[in-house]
Amino acid sequence: MVTESVMVSLMIAASRLSGLPAIPADQMAAVKSISQEEIITMQCPTEPDECSGMVAFYDIPKNTIFLKNTLDLDSTRDLSFLLHEMVHVLQYKKFGDTIFSDCDNTVRSEKLAYAVQNKFLLNNGLFDRFGDSLAYMTCSDVQDAKQGNIKIEPILVK
Template structure:
């Protein structure tokens, strides 16, 4: 992916997420790869259970991996890179704390999907992603009841 597109997508990620920008020079390397290799990278020992992975931010190696069949010039496809760039921005602001526990991980993912959907909407795309996150729940901490951690409804 070229630097100009990366800068554009970073700008979009900043705009839709509301997070502070990072210098374009500090962006991770973007690496396209076949879907099977991406699954192996993302899911390590549970590749059979890993479906639908399109892109991921590898914070340990400072790189964004994405399926090589994505059309990075198409907003529906590059929205997944915007999602990962939101993770880059989140990580720049919060470090490892964004993944410290299940509630932090769920919050991080929900925010990235919300930003991705805002980007898609701004690009005139009808696609919406991440709906499954509305059902994401974390196990209650040991010694507490599950009911104490369910969202309240009225």
């Protein structure tokens, strides 16, 4: 799937682009390829439409990055999703569970991961961008207590 040298290279890139400290190879997350159905079952079982565009996520308790099995990791674009999740690994190693403890922290964590992903793509000559809609979103007044299940809405609603 993903070689150790690719993982180390991505971790170094994630560290360099995010400003977060690098971690030893033995602390890096495992990577597992799963189907879209498994992503939905694991992340959004009661609201499957919420996961329709999800291609990767970092499971903190399992220290595992789950990637959609249709990603082509020989493609820089698709590899950028793994890099995005590596940023979450580095965030967790530095800040602990607080990175996803509430909506504001989750949005802040996602904004950094998307910024790193977009810099990586640009540095590799690609103009794809991800996560731009977060700039126009805010945390909803009503939140689900389940960690990681945040509710955001357009800023104009507030």
